[in-house]
Amino acid sequence: MTIENIIKELGWEVFAGASLLQKPVKGVYASDLLSDVMGRAREGELWVTMQTHKNIIAVASLKDLAAILIVNGGRPDEDTRQAADAENIVLLGSNAGTYINCGLLYKLIGADAMVSS
Template identity: 65%
Template sequence: MITIADIVSNLNSSVLAGSDKLQRPVKGAYASDLLSDVMGKAREGELWITMQTHKNIIAVASLKDLSAILIVNGGKPDEDTLATAQSEGVVILGTEARSFSTCGRLYKLMEGDALV
C-alpha cells in the first residue's frame, strides 16, 4: 500500500504539518469540500482532497481517522491551524494544482492498490 510519502513525491506537493507521520499508509482518497459529506462518506485511512483551509478540517480528519488532508489550489491554513494539526497528529499536504488534476494523478498512482 502506498504511503503519504509516496504521494508527496509523486504529486509535487509540500508537507504543511505532520512531517513525522509520512510513513502512514493511504487506503484510498475522497474529494469533497463539504464537511458533513466527508464525515458521512470518507473511510478511515483515506486521504482527503479539499480546498477548505479553516481550522475545522483538523477535527474532521482527526474524528474520521483520515490518513492526511491534501489542500489544492495553493490554499494555506493559518499558523494556528497548522500548529493544531501538528499537535493532533493530522498530516496536511498542499499543492498548487487544481482538484481535478490532483484527483486524476492520485487515481493513476493508487489504481489497483487502494480502495478507489
C-alpha cells in the same frame, strides 16, 4: 502506498505532520463539504479539499483520515497548522486543483485501494 511515496511522485508541500509520512493511504475522498466527509470518507483515506480553516483538522482526526491535501495553492491558517501538529494530522498542499490532483492520484494508486479500504 504511503503518504511519502505519493509526495515523492506528486511533489506536494508538507505543512504539518512531517514525521508521520510513513502512514499508508487506503484511498482518496474529495469534498469541500465537512458533513459529506464525515458521512462518506473512510478511515485511512487521503482527503482532498480547498478548505483551509481549523475545522478540517477536527474532521480528519475524528474520522481517522490519513492526511489532508489542500488544493489550489491554498495555505492553512496558522491555527489550522498548529491544530494539525497537536492532533498528529498530516497537512499537505498543492498548487493544482482537485481535478488534476485526483486524476494523478487515480493514475498512481488506482481504484483498488478505494474499493477495498
